[in-house]
Amino acid sequence: MAQGNLVGEAAQSLHPEGRLIAHVGGLASALLETTEMLAEPGDITLFEPALRYADVLVRADVLIRRDGRYRMIEVKSSTKVRDSHVTDTAIQTWVARGAGLDVERVELAHIDTHFVYAGDGDYRGLFAYADMTDAILPLQEQIPVWIAAAQRDLAGPMPDVAVGAQCKKPYACEFLAFCQPESSEYPVELLPNSAKLAQQLRGDGYADLRDVPLDRLKREDHRRIWRATVTAQPELDSAAATKLAALPWPRYFLDFETVGPAVPMWKGTRPYQKVPMQWSCHRQDADGTLSLDAGAFVAALEFASQRTALVLGKPAPGFFEAALASMDCPPKHAVMVGDDAEADVAGALRAGLGGAVLVRTGKYCHGDEERFDPPPTVTVENLSAAADWIVAHSPRSY
Ligand code: SF4
Numbered sequence: 001m002a003q004g005n006l007v008g009e010a011a012q013s014l015h016p017e018g019r020l021i022a023h024v025g026g027l028a029s030a031l032l033e034t035t036e037m038l039a040e041p042g043d044i045t046l047f048e049p050a051l052r053y054a055d056v057l058v059r060a061d062v063l064i065r066r067d068g069r070y071r072m073i074e075v076k077s078s079t080k081v082r083d084s085h086v087t088d089t090a091i092q093t094w095v096a097r098g099a100g101l102d103v104e105r106v107e108l109a110h111i112d113t114h115f116v117y118a119g120d121g122d123y124r125g126l127f128a129y130a131d132m133t134d135a136i137l138p139l140q141e142q143i144p145v146w147i148a149a150a151q152r153d154l155a156g157p158m159p160d161v162a163v164g165a166q167c168k169k170p171y172a173c174e175f176l177a178f179c180q181p182e183s184s185e186y187p188v189e190l191l192p193n194s195a196k197l198a199q200q201l202r203g204d205g206y207a208d209l210r211d212v213p214l215d216r217l218k219r220e221d222h223r224r225i226w227r228a229t230v231t232a233q234p235e236l237d238s239a240a241a242t243k244l245a246a247l248p249w250p251r252y253f254l255d256f257e258t259v260g261p262a263v264p265m266w267k268g269t270r271p272y273q274k275v276p277m278q279w280s281c282h283r284q285d286a287d288g289t290l291s292l293d294a295g296a297f298v299a300a301l302e303f304a305s306q307r308t309a310l311v312l313g314k315p316a317p318g319f320f321e322a323a324l325a326s327m328d329c330p331p332k333h334a335v336m337v338g339d340d341a342e343a344d345v346a347g348a349l350r351a352g353l354g355g356a357v358l359v360r361t362g363k364y365c366h367g368d369e370e371r372f373d374p375p376p377t378v379t380v381e382n383l384s385a386a387a388d389w390i391v392a393h394s395p396r397s398y
Helices: 002-013 026-038 083-098 142-155 195-203 220-231 238-245 294-305 317-327 341-350 383-392
Strands: 044-047 050-053 056-059 062-066 069-075 103-111 127-131 251-259 275-284 290-292 335-338 355-359 378-380
Touching: 002 069, 026 044, 026 050, 026 056, 050 083, 056 083, 069 083, 083 103, 083 142, 275 294, 290 294, 317 341, 335 341, 335 383, 341 355, 355 383, 378 383
Parallel strands: 069 103, 335 355, 355 378
Antiparallel strands: 044 062, 050 056, 062 069, 103 127, 251 275, 275 290
């Protein structure tokens, strides 16, 4: 709903001459205010005008009158026209025309994902406008029939309709909590991607996942969720445990969250573009110690200084160039010593260093000297042997 409001506000910002029909005071007040504004002479643009015809009340998103004729725009946060939008605009138009407005054109404004936000609240180009005028014509005769049926339902007793797929698509029904009061801590809807199955289970009298017979569940992930729910015990996958146990130390755990607003908030971003907004990287050493890696501190320093860090490291050439510049050392006179055949050794040689010594300690793995290109100048057992090798070789002899 909040996102829908932002989309509506962005659409309104494209019509600075527009006037909003207030939501305070209730529908009667909105109807009166709309009637008064529409009675004003000349061109007019209204946001959320309230219109009524045949006991049906609608609020159009944008209503524009030019030379006595009306253009009606329905604004949606979706990225394309959906079937439900055709019905929606058809009913809005039927009411508006019935209320006496000469509606010449009906449009559906949906999000154009090609739009790139240039900043400063400029949302020109955010919406694509689909002309619905012809698409809604075939429905106009049907609408009185739908409305008569809906009014009969409203006047009658409570319909006996089970909760089902219609409660969530195309929109979540606001009466769901009434029709399906939460009766269990573990409702059958917990099963992922299983709206139809949950509906069948409820139809068969199962509201709580723990009451469902296991043979009603065919998918392995559903059966696993059922077992964990019934036993209240986590279930660990032994194959996954074997793979995880084989990972080398230290281990890094990267976690991040993204946001993708329909109305982009940051310059240079597109609608619904996933923007990372929170992340963390934890490191676990072989003794089980958990610690934060440098990333969290960089993020903290960026926040405190309000500056964007230039992040670089091995094997980026810039990393080696920065180190050499700090020592005023020509690349050809430098030797890199490291236990990482890819980041330390190959990276240094690609950056133009005179030599790179791979030591068989730390993260070195058997065969690393042949795994990466370019290969190390020499491979030695440890740091002491690396120092001996460097002393024995002048830079010109590399
Ligand atoms: S939740 Fe809404 S759509 Fe579903 S049965 Fe109840 S009233 Fe009908």
